[in-house]
Amino acid sequence: MPGARVPELLTERLVLRRWRPEDRAPFAAMNADAAVMEFLPAPLSRAQSDALAERADGLFDALGYGLWALELRATGEFVGFTGLAPMPEGVPGAGGVEVGWRLAQPFWGRGLATEAARAALRFGFENAGLSEVNSITAVINVRSRAVMERIGMREADRFEHPRVPEGSPLRPHVRYTVREVEKSCK
Numbered sequence: 001m002p003g004a005r006v007p008e009l010l011t012e013r014l015v016l017r018r019w020r021p022e023d024r025a026p027f028a029a030m031n032a033d034a035a036v037m038e039f040l041p042a043p044l045s046r047a048q049s050d051a052l053a054e055r056a057d058g059l060f061d062a063l064g065y066g067l068w069a070l071e072l073r074a075t076g077e078f079v080g081f082t083g084l085a086p087m088p089e090g091v092p093g094a095g096g097v098e099v100g101w102r103l104a105q106p107f108w109g110r111g112l113a114t115e116a117a118r119a120a121l122r123f124g125f126e127n128a129g130l131s132e133v134n135s136i137t138a139v140i141n142v143r144s145r146a147v148m149e150r151i152g153m154r155e156a157d158r159f160e161h162p163r164v165p166e167g168s169p170l171r172p173h174v175r176y177t178v179r180e181v182e183k184s185c186k
Helices: 021-032 046-063 112-126 142-150 180-184
Strands: 014-017 067-072 078-086 097-103 132-138 154-160 172-179
Touching (some): 014 078, 014 112, 021 046, 067 112, 097 112, 112 142, 132 142
Antiparallel strands (some): 067 078
8 A cells, every 4th residue: 555646535524635835834833832732742843843744744655544634625724634643652552553633723623623533544444454543642631532532432541651751741641442343333
């Protein structure tokens, strides 16, 4: 599958697509927003944000899946990203695949993360041959945990994230998982 052409995914309200140069400015603004980055180590500089967009899009060529840029179908407006990526090293589920998302604040509370994550999972199970997908976040990130539950994931375990400093309220993490057979029953 690596090197294969990755299709755009369409949902009722969203287009999940490869990254474009014009995504960089709104992506950087989103990544500099302290509210968006509340449960991540720190807001990103423009250079860090651009590098993340480059890595996110590069996953498609390397793995056949990745982190799609999201846009609203109705307006073409950049919303954020959702997709599939390798799990970080040193955490439960390392070596597996994670579904993740990050949306700009004006798009919160509309069910867009759930809608996009469902499309990414469907692609992972139906097109990328995945049998299980993980998702991790800080235990205190109730909004992302709610998305995980809405997309059919179940809590698998809790752990201390090795890349988060000891004593940080973000260090306690939770991992959710979903298997292809569970998704087919939903």
